[in-house]
Amino acid sequence: MKKLLPALALVAALALGWFAYGWYGPAEVGKDTTFIVADGSTLTKVAHQLQDKGLIKSADSFLLRAKVFGGREPVQAGEFLIPKGASASSILDQFQSGDVIRRFVTIPEGMPSIMVYDRLMADPMLTGPIPVPDEGSVLPDTYNYERGESRIKVLARMQAAMTKFLAAAWAERGKDIAVKTPGQAVILASIVEKETGIESERKLVAGLYSNRLKQGMPLQADPTIIYPITKGEPLGRRIRQSEIAAVNDYNTYTMTGLPTGPITNPGRESIEAVLHPAKTKALYMVANGKGGHWFADTLEQHNANVQKWFAIRRARGEMN
Structure with missing residues (x-):
């Protein structure tokens, strides 16, 4: 009997080791593999799916070992x-x-809401419908999501991010700025966003438009002519004289003050530029042919x- 006890102990130790190795040793995953746990799945269901996909040898063995070694937390839904x-x-x-x-999914600075809608609707990993979001309600950024997540949840995060950022930025706004409300800040920032893609110009453009607002001058921002025609999508041609003269709630050539709403979704930098504009006397700007602008204090x-600018365009063959 004394000789039998060590043998039994060895067998027990080997059995325990085999049992533990089946849990902590490599399973049957021969390559990186995606696996989807459906919402509401039980561990039993998941174990059988793992077996069916050849990722474990036995669902029953997996479940038994999970009871002994695994935690008690439920499995989470998602793509793994x-x-x-x-x-x-x-x-x-x-x-x-x-x-x-x-x-x-990335929403770049200056992407209008109709294009945000198109981007989210075109993503096959998202589910469900969404409305076209209110212009200016989405904060441009890169957002993460899970496969199968609803578009409405992703859009809600984008809009919550804008609300949170705008509230914090407004609380730290500069003194004597031209805008009176956070909503007005987004409207003017959307114009700044469309008028320049050069980071170093943003605060100067914001300062120029702030000067015009304070003096009661029309902003005369070309993107505000285009917005009611295309809702922010590219026009694809030059602006017509009839469109410059059009009277509506957006065209800042035929009105003073701000448009009725934003013309795109402005990024953080453009909002900050409006809330902390450059101290400048500039009232005018025109393209310089290099992607930026020349600024001027006087009409002369x-x-x-x-x-x-006309000389540059003539040299390019764009005008006579």
């Missing part, structure tokens, strides 16, 4: 990346921790800059 050589233990840990695959200076 199971790495090559993963153990049964690490697979369950992923499912319980919710370590899902994160996908990303501006007219000279316009002639320089």
